[in-house]
Amino acid sequence: MFEAIHWPEDMTPSRSPIHFTNEREVAASPATVWSLLTDTRAWPSFYPGVERVRLLDSHDTFRRGTRFETNLAGQDVVGSVEEFEPMTRIAWGGGPKASPVSRAYHAWIITPTATGTHLWTEETMQGPLWIELAKPAPDIFWRTHETLLENLARVAIERERA
Template sequence: MSTNNFATQSSPSAIHWPDEFRPGRVPIHIRNELNVRASPDSVWQVLIDAQRWPSFYPQASEVDLGGATTLEQDLNFSWKTMGLRINCNVREFEPESRLAWDAKGVGTWAYHAWLITPTATGCHVLTEETQHGWLCRLGQLMMPGSLHIKWHQVWLEKLELEAQCLDAGKNGH
């Protein structure tokens, strides 16, 4: 299952999918994007500050960065999302551009990627996630993909608001 909420500005191939997570090879593919009116730097700073996610994203809780202060390349971290504890490893980390992690939880194996592309008014943020495993297949039967799509869109919209506040603080507003 895949969705486009806005006109695509990045090709789907822009995500560096590991073979086991390529769309078309997994039962769930979620895609959301937003033209964000905030700087790529501020979006990046909010995104890598995973301990802050629960303050603005309702589906995030109990973030544990294992002593790190923010996400970084090869960091193992865990958190709860949609009530499920997942263990993640940061697989891509290109400041202000690209972030991705794999995630494992009971009955679920996922890959979540973020791309940030500068625009004239801020940046374009694309987030995609693919999942497989028995729990995600069961969830797909009980709640067809729209719940994941909705919550990823909420995450993007709240990320924009947080990044705008950070920009305003940098500009002395």
């Protein structure tokens, strides 16, 4: 259905203690979904727990190499865009400021369908902070991404209706 994720060698699923995938059919165009994923001002409307995103290094839009700060999973996080293929795929890697050895890589694959878009997201996580956060509920990150996809689908449909 789609190309494989371009994992950094040290963040592959086989080397990561936390790895999960989520997918969803969205009744909105790939262009609308892409516009939401790349418009960091829109993230608080669909990304669970995100209150703010700040682009760094004088960037004003997402592109390969764009660095950013945000808050995810209750943590202040610094990330950078590692993959950027318009309307098709985007991925970012980074980690919490409080635990530099804890890292994550989050990829999105966007595929057009007859009724809109198929969204696939996959993430790997490593390091003590993520492992500690997952101990009380091992599927917490997967469930959060299910909510993320549900919210993103809703916002995309609303944006197309507006």
